[in-house]
Amino acid sequence: GAGVSQSPRYKVAKRGQDVALRCDPISGHVSLFWYQQALGQGPEFLTYFQNEAQLDKSGLPSDRFFAERPEGSVSTLKIQRTQQEDSAVYLCASSLGGQTEQYFGPGTRLTVT
Amino acid sequence: AQTVTQSQPEMSVQEAETVTLSCTYDTSESDYYLFWYKQPPSRQMILVIRQEAYKQQNATENRFSVNFQKAAKSFSLKISDSQLGDAAMYFCAYRSMNRDDKIIFGKGTRLHILP
Numbered sequence: 001g002a003g004v005s006q007s008p009r010y011k012v013a014k015r016g017q018d019v020a021l022r023c024d025p026i027s028g029h030v031s032l033f034w035y036q037q038a039l040g041q042g043p044e045f046l047t048y049f050q051n052e053a054q055l056d057k058s059g060l061p062s063d064r065f066f067a068e069r070p071e072g073s074v075s076t077l078k079i080q081r082t083q084q085e086d087s088a089v090y091l092c093a094s095s096l097g098g099q100t101e102q103y104f105g106p107g108t109r110l111t112v113t
Numbered sequence: 114a115q116t117v118t119q120s121q122p123e124m125s126v127q128e129a130e131t132v133t134l135s136c137t138y139d140t141s142e143s144d145y146y147l148f149w150y151k152q153p154p155s156r157q158m159i160l161v162i163r164q165e166a167y168k169q170q171n172a173t174e175n176r177f178s179v180n181f182q183k184a185a186k187s188f189s190l191k192i193s194d195s196q197l198g199d200a201a202m203y204f205c206a207y208r209s210m211n212r213d214d215k216i217i218f219g220k221g222t223r224l225h226i227l228p
Contacts, residue, residue, distance in 0.1 A: 031213055042117075042204050042218030043158070050213065059215070089156060097213050099146075104158035 002026070004094050004105035012111045013082045021077045021108045025094030032075050033102060034067055037089040046090075049075060050097065082112045115140040117207050119219035126195045127227050133180075134190045134222050136205030144210035147181065149190045152202040152221070161203070164188065166210070192224075200226045 005024045013019050025032050030051050035043035036059075045059040051072035060067070064083075069075040079086055089109050093102040116139045126132035138147065149161040164172045164181050171179050176196075180189045192199055205219040 033215060035216075040220075042206075042220050043216075044218070045215035048213075048215060056215070091156075091158065093158075093216075095213070099210060099213070101160060101163075102216060107156040109156075 004092055004103050006090075006092050006105040006108050008108060009106065010109050010111075012113060015082060015084060015112055017082055018078065018080045019082055019110060021079075021090050021110070023075045023077070023092030023094075023105060025073065025075070025092070026103055027073075028096070029094035029103075030072070030097040031095045031102075032069060033093045033095075034075070034077050035091040035093065036061075037091055037107070039088070043091050046077070079110075082110075084112050086110060087112045115142070115145075115207050115209075115217050117205050117217055117219040119205050119222050121222045122220070123223045123225065125225040125227055126192075128195055128197060130195055131191060131193045132195055132224065134192075134203055134205075134224070136188045136190070136219060138186050138188060138205070138207050140186070140207065142209055142211065146208045146210055147179075147188045148206040148208070148216070149177070149179070149188075150204045150206055150218075151199075152204060153200075158204075162190065195226050197226050197228065200224060 032049040034046040037043040048056040049069040064080045066078045089107040091107045092105045095102045147164045151159045176193045202221045207217045
């Protein structure tokens with residue numbers, strides 16, 4: 001079956017532009033996580049959804065970052081007024097919930113110029 | 114707060130040899146998971162091995178095994194018979210067992226395999 005997919009795979013944005021990154025989780029997975037991975041670092045948690053409910057957004061670095069999952073399936077991470085420090089790989093992961101394994105997508109590499 | 118520390122930014126090993134990657138972590142919880150993930154240049158995060166903290170027996174998956182020392186909060190990964198395809202970034206990671214929770218990653222170790 002299909003895994004977690006993310007689009008676009010690469011995004012270049014000029015400083016100040018808004019971007020939207022999409023995550024398609026594995027069908028039937030209720031939990032969805034977003035992580036940010038800066039160059040040469042490990043991924044860091046951004047936010048977590050259980051179905052359509054955003055249960056934890058403690059990792060979002062600023063109010064320029066916004067995530068949604070309106071129908072409990074596809075999720076979008078939006079970054080407004082992008083800054084150079086937003087350049088990173090954004091990883092999405094989904095799971096069946098509880099203690100089950102998180103499956104990761106291939107990530108979106110965002111470069112802000 | 115939980116933390117994961119990998120003190121080896123890079124390591125190299127000769128093909129067919131054995132290599133051990135180190136990891137230490139800090140937590141006040143008693144129930145948790147520890148993981149090793151592999152991230153090749155494709156960026157796809159692949160689960161290599163998982164250890165439940167309540168299990169005394171060290172996890173093994175084919176050529177991959179761990180040395181889990183709960184009291185010392187140490188969790189090392191041993192790769193036997195290293196292969197060229199093992200070259201990647203390896204991340205040690207922690208996750209609470211008490212809830213559907215985020216994964217906390219270390220900074221990673223880049224493993225080079227020398228032919």
